[in-house]
Amino acid sequence: xxxLERFAAGDLEAFETLFREHQREVYAWIxxxxxxxxxxxxxxxxxxxxxxxxxxxxxxDGNFQAWTRRIATNAALDHLRHARRETxxxxxxxxxxxxxxxxxxxxxxxxxxxxxxxxxxxxxxATLALVEEESYSDIAQAAGISESLVKVRVFxxxxxxxxxxxxxxxxxxxx
Amino acid sequence: xxxxxxxxxxxxxxxxxxxPARETELRRDLWPQMLSKLEEQSAPVNKVPWFDWALAAxxxxxxxxxxxxxxxxxxxx
Numbered sequence: 001x002x003x004l005e006r007f008a009a010g011d012l013e014a015f016e017t018l019f020r021e022h023q024r025e026v027y028a029w030i031x032x033x034x035x036x037x038x039x040x041x042x043x044x045x046x047x048x049x050x051x052x053x054x055x056x057x058x059x060x061d062g063n064f065q066a067w068t069r070r071i072a073t074n075a076a077l078d079h080l081r082h083a084r085r086e087t088x089x090x091x092x093x094x095x096x097x098x099x100x101x102x103x104x105x106x107x108x109x110x111x112x113x114x115x116x117x118x119x120x121x122x123x124x125x126a127t128l129a130l131v132e133e134e135s136y137s138d139i140a141q142a143a144g145i146s147e148s149l150v151k152v153r154v155f156x157x158x159x160x161x162x163x164x165x166x167x168x169x170x171x172x173x174x175x
Numbered sequence: 176x177x178x179x180x181x182x183x184x185x186x187x188x189x190x191x192x193x194x195p196a197r198e199t200e201l202r203r204d205l206w207p208q209m210l211s212k213l214e215e216q217s218a219p220v221n222k223v224p225w226f227d228w229a230l231a232a233x234x235x236x237x238x239x240x241x242x243x244x245x246x247x248x249x250x251x252x
Contacts, residue, residue, distance in 0.1 A: 012213075019209055028199040035196060044201075045208045052213065111192035130186045132195050155178060158185045165188070172184065 004060040015055070018064065019048055025065075026072045029142070032132050033076040033124060043079055047072040066141060073124070073142040080120035107170055114164035122157035129154045 006014035026047055031040035050071050051058075058067060118126060124143065128134040129150070136154075140147040162172045237244055 023205050024201045027201040031199050032196045048209055049212050108192040130189050131193050158182055
């Protein structure tokens with residue numbers, strides 16, 4: 001019996017093998033969305049818990065990697081939705097290496113604030129498309145939406161960010 | 176300014192504040208956590224809510240102190 005068939009049948013050893021094969025990739029994807037290693041570890045475990053729970057819905061001839069990424073994206077999105085009001089982006093977030101003046105620091109803070117305030121679904125696509133430079137097709141596949149909807153969400157995220165930044169006094173060209 | 180230019184401008188601004196994630200390497204094996212989650216979630220749930228206990232206590236007290244209510248209770252069951 002193939003590994004995926006055994007997993008779908010509820011074999012714990014098969015699940016462990018799949019977990020060990022894919023945990024790094026799932027973590028790497030999630031940490032790029034949530035940008036916090038501790039949270040990404042928890043969400044990786046949560047992702048595999050959801051995978052295990054829904055194993056009977058997985059078709060062994062299907063693409064396990066794509067299915068895993070979709071579930072990981074949903075877990076990260078759920079986290080962004082719930083954590084939105086409680087947390088902002090971590091303080092130690094890496095920023096581009098530029099000379100820091102007070103004005104630059106303040107601008108950076110405003111940008112992070114505006115970004116943290118984005119609704120979760122826009123923050124997800126904005127992080128992946130604008131910061132991580134993932135392709136629209138990869139984002140669409142991971143989020144389970146169409147490529148054109150990804151484009152729409154990126155456009156709306158840019159518009160919301162511009163509006164928020166302008167209200168915070170950061171000059172951004174308006175259309 | 177068209178959509179592409181607006182997107183590029185926002186990309187540059189965001190990268191100024193938020194760099195792409197650099198440390199995406201998982202530093203430890205998460206299987207032990209996964210295993211404890213599986214054990215935790217598959218454990219049978221025996222917890223009885225507090226209000227069920229309170230209800231049982233009230234009912235027992237009524238039956239003990241007012242045995243005459245037993246026929247009425249049985250009638251309503």
